Amino acid sequence: MSLNGYVSDLEVGDVLEPVTYEMSSFVVREYCHGVDEFAEEFHSPVGSGGTHYAPPTLAHIDKIRLIKKNCPGGPGPTARIHYEFHVVQHRLVPVGARLTASGYVSNRYEKKGRVYLEMKIEVRAASTDELLTTYTDTAILSYSPGSHAV
Amino acid sequence: MGADHDAAVGQHFWSTPRAMTRERMRWYCDALETAALANGEFVIAEPTIHTDEEYAKEQGLPGIIADGMLSTNYISSLLYQQFGERYLAGGELRTKFIRPVYEDDVIQAHGRVTGLEDGRWSIEVWCQTANEQKVTVGVASVPVA
Numbered sequence: 001m002s003l004n005g006y007v008s009d010l011e012v013g014d015v016l017e018p019v020t021y022e023m024s025s026f027v028v029r030e031y032c033h034g035v036d037e038f039a040e041e042f043h044s045p046v047g048s049g050g051t052h053y054a055p056p057t058l059a060h061i062d063k064i065r066l067i068k069k070n071c072p073g074g075p076g077p078t079a080r081i082h083y084e085f086h087v088v089q090h091r092l093v094p095v096g097a098r099l100t101a102s103g104y105v106s107n108r109y110e111k112k113g114r115v116y117l118e119m120k121i122e123v124r125a126a127s128t129d130e131l132l133t134t135y136t137d138t139a140i141l142s143y144s145p146g147s148h149a150v
Numbered sequence: 151m152g153a154d155h156d157a158a159v160g161q162h163f164w165s166t167p168r169a170m171t172r173e174r175m176r177w178y179c180d181a182l183e184t185a186a187l188a189n190g191e192f193v194i195a196e197p198t199i200h201t202d203e204e205y206a207k208e209q210g211l212p213g214i215i216a217d218g219m220l221s222t223n224y225i226s227s228l229l230y231q232q233f234g235e236r237y238l239a240g241g242e243l244r245t246k247f248i249r250p251v252y253e254d255d256v257i258q259a260h261g262r263v264t265g266l267e268d269g270r271w272s273i274e275v276w277c278q279t280a281n282e283q284k285v286t287v288g289v290a291s292v293p294v295a
């Protein structure tokens with residue numbers, strides 16, 4: 001168990017304390033502005049049936065939320081580099097939904113001198129426990145010249 | 151956008167090219183921190199390899215580079231434009247960041263439908279620079295109905 005320190009301290013099997021939050025319109029709009037997502041369905045409730053949609057890529061914010069809660073020391077001595085993003089959407093996530101994100105460290109390995117950390121995250125409806133999103137995130141814990149991950 | 155469009159195996163679709171300006175890199179980092187804090191306050195992100203030239207060089211980079219989630223979002227947006235709500239409700243997207251995106255690189259997201267199996271479209275996705283060098287590659291799938 002390597003929680004409450006740096007991300008770089010995390011070990012396989014570490015279970016992150018879950019976070020529960022509301023998918024607010026503020027969060028969705030801010031994120032979408034930041035990524036040039038201008039489809040109006042992500043900015044106001046004009047989707048099907050008057051729904052305000054949240055994009056699947058917001059799963060990445062769940063990782064950030066979990067890291068901030070479980071690794072208050074931050075990334076560690078060197079920059080953390082994102083390597084792979086993998087999201088599976090099981091249900092549409094609307095603005096206003098109350099969600100619980102949980103996760104654990106599923107793999108940590110070294111390849112070509114770089115240390116990779118893989119986390120598996122699930123996002124469920126807080127009230128029903130229905131699975132909405134599955135997210136696997138792989139990061140390189142330290143950058144070294146010649147690395148191609150960003 | 152947002153209507154459920156049909157697709158066909160072999161179909162190739164792409165986004166508008168975007169210059170990866172340092173403002174886009176910073177907007178993303180600030181939005182990421184603002185969204186993670188989620189209390190209604192706007193956050194200016196701490197210096198990172200995406201926003202701070204000196205820090206990026208200390209980390210061995212020639213300059214700031216874009217967060218890989220920017221190109222992933224360009225791909226995700228393209229999938230939404232092509233497949234609408236079906237992508238949001240049952241889509242899958244996997245991207246890998248194979249080369250850095252530097253300041254002022256012009257990035258374009260692409261998708262090519264590669265198959266139809268078990269009621270799902272399979273799509274090869276990528277982002278490339280103006281000289282057609284791939285920087286982000288991946289796969290996606292979206293339910294047909």
